[in-house]
Amino acid sequence: xxxxxEIRLPFPSPPFWELLGIEVVEMHEGYAKLVMPFHEKLTQPxxxxxxxxxxxxxxxxxxxxxxxxxxxxxxxLTVEMKINYLAPVKEGLMEAEAKIxxxxxxxxxxxxxxxxxxxxxxxxxxxxxxxxxxxx
Amino acid sequence: xxxxxEIRLPFPSPPFWELLGIEVVEMHEGYAKLVMPFHEKLTQPxxxxxxxxxxxxxxxxxxxxxxxxxxxxxxxLTVEMKINYLAPVKEGLMEAEAKIxxxxxxxxxxxxxxxxxxxxxxxxxxxxxxxxxxxx
Amino acid sequence: xxxxxEIRLPFPSPPFWELLGIEVVEMHEGYAKLVMPFHEKLTQPxxxxxxxxxxxxxxxxxxxxxxxxxxxxxxxLTVEMKINYLAPVKEGLMEAEAKIxxxxxxxxxxxxxxxxxxxxxxxxxxxxxxxxxxxx
Amino acid sequence: xxxxxEIRLPFPSPPFWELLGIEVVEMHEGYAKLVMPFHEKLTQPxxxxxxxxxxxxxxxxxxxxxxxxxxxxxxxLTVEMKINYLAPVKEGLMEAEAKIxxxxxxxxxxxxxxxxxxxxxxxxxxxxxxxxxxxx
Numbered sequence: 162x163x164x165x166x167e168i169r170l171p172f173p174s175p176p177f178w179e180l181l182g183i184e185v186v187e188m189h190e191g192y193a194k195l196v197m198p199f200h201e202k203l204t205q206p207x208x209x210x211x212x213x214x215x216x217x218x219x220x221x222x223x224x225x226x227x228x229x230x231x232x233x234x235x236x237x238l239t240v241e242m243k244i245n246y247l248a249p250v251k252e253g254l255m256e257a258e259a260k261i262x263x264x265x266x267x268x269x270x271x272x273x274x275x276x277x278x279x280x281x282x283x284x285x286x287x288x289x290x291x292x293x294x295x296x297x
Numbered sequence: 298x299x300x301x302x303e304i305r306l307p308f309p310s311p312p313f314w315e316l317l318g319i320e321v322v323e324m325h326e327g328y329a330k331l332v333m334p335f336h337e338k339l340t341q342p343x344x345x346x347x348x349x350x351x352x353x354x355x356x357x358x359x360x361x362x363x364x365x366x367x368x369x370x371x372x373x374l375t376v377e378m379k380i381n382y383l384a385p386v387k388e389g390l391m392e393a394e395a396k397i398x399x400x401x402x403x404x405x406x407x408x409x410x411x412x413x414x415x416x417x418x419x420x421x422x423x424x425x426x427x428x429x430x431x432x433x
Numbered sequence: 434x435x436x437x438x439e440i441r442l443p444f445p446s447p448p449f450w451e452l453l454g455i456e457v458v459e460m461h462e463g464y465a466k467l468v469m470p471f472h473e474k475l476t477q478p479x480x481x482x483x484x485x486x487x488x489x490x491x492x493x494x495x496x497x498x499x500x501x502x503x504x505x506x507x508x509x510l511t512v513e514m515k516i517n518y519l520a521p522v523k524e525g526l527m528e529a530e531a532k533i534x535x536x537x538x539x540x541x542x543x544x545x546x547x548x549x550x551x552x553x554x555x556x557x558x559x560x561x562x563x564x565x566x567x568x569x
Numbered sequence: 570x571x572x573x574x575e576i577r578l579p580f581p582s583p584p585f586w587e588l589l590g591i592e593v594v595e596m597h598e599g600y601a602k603l604v605m606p607f608h609e610k611l612t613q614p615x616x617x618x619x620x621x622x623x624x625x626x627x628x629x630x631x632x633x634x635x636x637x638x639x640x641x642x643x644x645x646l647t648v649e650m651k652i653n654y655l656a657p658v659k660e661g662l663m664e665a666e667a668k669i670x671x672x673x674x675x676x677x678x679x680x681x682x683x684x685x686x687x688x689x690x691x692x693x694x695x696x697x698x699x700x701x702x703x704x705x
Contacts, residue, residue, distance in 0.1 A: 172342035180338045202316050206308035212375045213353025239348045243379035243651045245677045269653045379515045381541045405517045444614035452610045474588050478580035484647045485625025511620045515651035
């Protein structure tokens, strides 16, 4: 995480990232790596990380992979996303590596989440780049 | 939400629900309704609720719809889930209504999230009921 | 199927529909119903209908539900689709009912497939309406 | 496709593969490659290959990747699958490469479809291995 300070995002760290403990550690041309450390606050009743926390990390990683290839004044939104869970997370760092699959107005992307050298989740998402004057 | 106190879950309110502000307001045979009020902590850079927060609410609603039909000693896990976002959420209450589509060891389910009388997200998920002795 | 002849599509029956035996039986404002009869040619090694045949019916139903709300000169394409299988199909008619979830340039939709009064598959899809001059 | 004859599947070529023109060209430990040549019968109204045909190829490729790692007497079924379309297919060979993401009773898998050196579709699926005595 030593390179973290060099990553300049076109926005301040979002409140939801602060809440969950999500941080960007790498970002280049169509790729991003974000991490989230295990914390008890992220867990569901069995003591493992809630699927929604993993999804949030995955979705955020894709957003940053896309931010890396669009002009800074463009807005982007998640159209849809699908995630498969492969193993429970009980400790350690979750690392999400996202890459875009194609450029354009509609951007399909994929993301893998690793934890202790195991693939714990994989997702595919579709993002849309909004027109500049588009109101949310 | 007047009936809320009468809902007895087979587990205490999970830490991740506390973090996001998720609460169960209805639960019966294969159905559950959970709510999450808008809060600034849930937002992404455009000031709207992060897709991961909506997904977390949706996933939690499905879990409770399934809890309503399985024996209390059974464990259940999300195999996969897919969500489509239809409109941004900027205020008010998010209400997720989940229902199971079929009983069995593999349980497919769907969930709609409403906000200000608008469908803001729709998801389909697959859950699995674990054998009692299954370690996570 | 008595009303079938009254349905005027903005295109001739596609070759792929002919191949699989797909027909439109209902279409109105944001809704469509398409059917496909069981046939041995649609089966996989266990003698049940191949998941791809069910998906093809579902995707086609959504396309027609969308055709019902866009101008005839517009083109539309599937961005993505996700399907859950609930029960195997061994005989009879498969009936897919599709409806759009929102209008716009990006159209999210859902579809249920029934067979012998059982829900056998459910899908959510995202379609995009192309600009008139857009080359495929 | 010179190695094709050496691939021994635990079942004869399914009718639906014959209908669409799907063939296995490679299969080893958790991996399979299947192909489908462009044909006018596979097209939708714009003259491009129907999304359902691409999905069918993708789903079939995943099935064979899984067949490569389970005992021959086991049955497997698609629980769900999600596909993203990246580019239209107007000619040539569609090549689907599938790999499993994890072994077990529930098998998550992914598949890429290439056409003319372009990624035209990507899918993630979940399969289940049935108990031997399970009736479909």
